[in-house]
Amino acid sequence: MEDLLQVGVITSTHGIRGEVKVFPTTDDVSRFKKLKNVILDNGKEHRDLEIESVKFFKNMVILKFKGIDNINDVEKYKKAPLFVTRENAVPLEEDEYFIADLIGLKVVSDEGEDLGIIDDVLQTGANDVYIIKKDNVEDLLVPAIHECIKNVDIEGGTMQVHLLAGLR
Template structure:
């Protein structure tokens, strides 16, 4: 797999763990140990792509620790710190109707229920209570403001239409 658009980031290697080549991983999956369900990883480190095979892993407190095939000592493991963990999007499970991966929401044009263009979803932020859409202005926006819109389906987010590449939000443009 050579195109990043066909992959999604599911975690980041943060540090070494112990002396036998184990690595600590910050998981972006929910639940966090869901990352252990993927065995064929592509590590993206400073633009270099490294295929990796998950040999074993477990939850260690609030973190995930893993052992990758062929990495057997601390010094070797340290060279992978900072790498993004990617998997092919084709390996992601299908979501129930009305649920979306963040990557599916990024790039959608955002409109109010009245049809005013607020901009485009640049990325999302995870907060304690709900996720937040970060909407950047575009050439067709009503103004050039950045907006933070809570991702609350049915309350604020009324419709997500992937085919038309748009999201309808019940949101006051003054916010």
Template sequence: MSERDSGSSGRARATTQPTARASFGAFVRKPVERPVANAEKAPAAQEMCAESAQSWPDDAVEVGAIVDAYGLKGWVKVAAHADAGQGGDALLSAKRWWLENGRERKSAPRLQSKVHGDSIVAHLAGTADRDAAFALRGYRVYVRRSDFPALNADEYYWVDLLGLDVVNEAGVELGKVAGLINNGAQSVLRIEYPATGKDGQPVTDERLIPFVGVYVKTVDQAAKKIVVDWEADY
């Protein structure tokens, strides 16, 4: 066995021992090269369109934000929450992007996208020139979870781990996954659990458990449970 944590997705691998990996956002770097992804040109009718809360997909996951225009032909520059190859490649493969800025929502077919330095640049339907692309600056970019690339059996997107119950091998409940942290060496589960404060009032406390094979024994997404080799008093 083996998203910046703001509800974004990420990829984590439980390894037999911690190994150093560079990372971007909420994803552990996996040493693999990804080719530039070019979607087929969308039909003319499939241009950028307005969306509402009702038409917004239930499985939309924030994966980046448009920070600038790129070039003169309508391309945008995206600061991705994860590097391509660690889950940010959803920006390279999803056929449609969902955009949100405040209360305004829209979506557009992705015509082309590619890695450019530490960001991703893309051409969306409906942005024919630099001015149109610049007008999208500040929009957060979402991709449907169903459009995320498939993972290996020992890899998990962070968004799929959030909310899972964590118990140890003795069956003691340790809390729920509230977030993940990348410390440069491995992913770390941030687990919240109810506790009592010094004033006797209920508070929320947290545990940090490295997401490595020596501690994480099983991840059962269907049962929404993670079993760890970890004591409650650690």
């Protein structure tokens, strides 16, 4: 399981006082109001940042970090992802999972057939769709609905699915 969960990506600066525009990658955008800290990890730098203020503009979140008061200090963080620790993540409801925990799960049918592993999750609005990859086989797309998803075992690394007619 991932220890850090992505909540957004810095897209650009906002103004000259060190604010940044963040594209949220979380289902609950209002969670930014409750966040106190985020972790910036752009591959070169791993930095804990304290959130000073939060604003919302269209589909973006505008964040101001404590101690960063100049556009020049945040310019280098464009396209950098922002993470939270698992302890600071939004609590999940029953049958809800973090995408990071689903990626890599081994998928088997309810008839015992090895279907591959979850490679990605499409968020369509109506329901998520799991993209299942297997060598030398066309990708399998399985909707994340109760009729298809029979069992998810994050600890065991497996998911059992029922393939409705027409999914192959």
